[in-house]
Each structure stands twice: as structure tokens, then as C-alpha cells.
Amino acid sequence: MKIHKVNPWHWLWLVLLTLNTLLAVVLRRFIASDNRVVLYAHKLNGNLGAIYRESLKYDELSLTYLTMDYSYYRQLKSEGVSVVWAGSPQGLILLVKAKALISDHGLHSLVLLLDYSSLKFIDVWHGIPFKGFDKSDFKVQHRYDEIWVASNFMADLYENKFGFKREKLKAVGYARTDVLINPGAICRNELMREYDFPVADKKIVLYAPTWKQDDxxxxxxxxxxxxxxxxxxLSQMAEEQNCLFLIRMHLNATSEHRERFDNVYTVPADKYPDTERLLLLSDILIYDWSSIAFDFLLLDRPTIYLDVPPPFRKGFSLDGSYRYGEAATDLAGFKLAIANAVETSEAGRLSVDERRKMIKTIVYESYADGSSSDRACKELFRIV
Known part of the structure; x- marks a missing residue:
């Protein structure tokens, strides 16, 4: 959960989590842990969501999502998810009895357990970055027991650029991408109804820029x-090309457009946190420097990147040579790129150009095989 500084409920929930964490630090000295695993993130999505769903296949694994957000807790509870509110007695019990904790962002006050408990900490992060990071950006994660990454290539990046010790890095793949490779019974019309779009035979174009970052x-x-x-x-292009545009801003971008335009829909991250389902629906992606491009890479669909300045103060983790698709430098070129992408045949949509294929091979190696969640669960077996 993201803390909104002007929301008093958020501060109360943070205080309650802190109290439970302090009590857990004391009680763990006297009470033995079992095989429980805590999942902690803004939302139960991405890599954590995929690992949780895979774990349901195994009786030996007990994964529970911990959240400060009481309304989100009630929502997940009604959906049958194993979830605990962080400010409750059940939250305290979970923190006392758990063997391991997996996160993909920060920890809030749970960071106290890093220093004063035997709880095993695992990081799975939330995206393969263009943005430049260095060791100082991962001060908390450097203290974790294990860091699970998408490939050995990414392990090299974490070691050489982010300063992680190699023995902490484990290549298991990116669990959240499994559904892009093996979507199972998920169908297009089902997804369109889920997002409340009109069911129509139109190409879906997703506009997903990164946020302001350091600019x-x-x-x-x-x-x-x-x-x-x-x-x-966009609305004019949608009319001309017989398509729909979806606007997906970064979680940190609070601005949502107020004016309504025909054939242009917003899919905000706080309301629709499962990015992978949105990518499955999208026929075309428009991005700038967003890490969403590395997920969409696995779908082999037309892609357009906006050739705009990068908003990163520390340079790149993966630079512009890892962008793929047709470049758009101005509005005229953008309109032409949209027209080309919409007109791409089904055979062309499924084809893999050499640049895209090269980037996918480098970044994912052999780990984009639909089995990353399973490998993650096998790693949990080893730990618990």
C-alpha cells in the first residue's frame, strides 16, 4: 500500500503495523516459526500475485498477503484470497510464525524484522528497468537474504550496477509473465467485459508512459x-483507424484526465492492478521509457515507442538500445506508426523481428517459458 501523507487513516494503519512489528520482534524469540510465508507489496499483483496463485497448487506451501489497507483487505477477503490486515491480531500472529517474507517494493516498518529476527527476506522487484539505479537505491534490499531475478543477465546487472552480492542472486524468471506465455482460458471478450469496454472487433491500443521519475x-x-x-x-485516430485507445498511467502518476473522449478509456493502476491481463487484451503498445515494454516483449505484437528524452537522473540500467518497435518523434510520425500497426495482419502480428528477438533472448534467456512461478515455489520449498 502506498502511504498518502494527507490521509490520517493511512498514518493510523502504519502505526498499527509498527506496533505489531515491534511485538513480533519480541515474541519471535520465544515462539517457533512454521512454514508460513508473508507476501508484502502495494497490491497482490505482479510477481507476488503470480507466485501466490501458483502456490495454491501445493498443500505444503502457506502464502498469505499482508496489507495495511483495510478496504483492500476486505475486498481480497471477499474474493477468497488468503489475506490478513496488518493492524489486526491475525497480522501479529502471521509475523510471529512466518518463516519467510517476499516483497516487491519497500517494507515500511517491517524493516525492523530485518535486523531483529530470523525471518528470511526475499525480493522479487516489480519491473525490468530502463531507469538507472545504483547501490544506494537498494539499501534495504541489500540486507535481504535472497534476490530473485528474471535471468542470469539480470543477475549480472544487479551485481555489477546495483552492487548486490552474487551469492544472494537467484535467476528464476519473472513470475508475472507466465500468463503472457500460457494465458489458459482467458479470452478477449471476457477481458473487455472485465474493463467495461464495448465488445467490438477493434484493435486495442495501450498507451502506457512512465511517470515524471526524476524530471x-x-x-x-x-x-x-x-x-x-x-x-x-487519440480519439480522432481511433475513429479513423477503427480502434480503441487505453490510457494506463504509472501507479505514481495521480493525474487522470477529466474530459471524456470517444473511444479513449482510462485503466488506472489502483482500480485495475493486474497489468498482465491488460497486456493480454492489448494488440498494440505505445511506451516511452516504461518497463512495461519488457513484459509486452513476450507477446510479439506491434509496438511503438515515443522518442522523447529519458527522465532519469542516474542514466540507465538498460539503455535505449533495448527499446524496440517503431519510433515516433512527432505527431505526424506517431499517426503513421499507429496506422501501420493497426493494419498489421495476424501473420505479421505473430512474427518476431530480429531486434525484438535479440532483446528477448538477452533479457530473459531461457526463463520466459511460462514456468517462473513454479520455479519460485520450488525455491520456497527449499526455504520452508
């Missing part, structure tokens, strides 16, 4: 256009 003056819209101007242009 506070950065616009979420390209080519010097303001929000209404850019979304109006």
Missing part, C-alpha cells in the same frame, strides 16, 4: 501537447 517538469503526454490536445488526437 519534475516532465509531461505525461508527448510532443509538447497538453492532456486534452493529445487525448483528442
Amino acid at each position: 519534475t517538469a516532465r509531461s505525461l503526454y508527448p510532443f509538447g501537447m497538453v492532456e486534452a490536445e493529445f487525448l483528442h488526437a
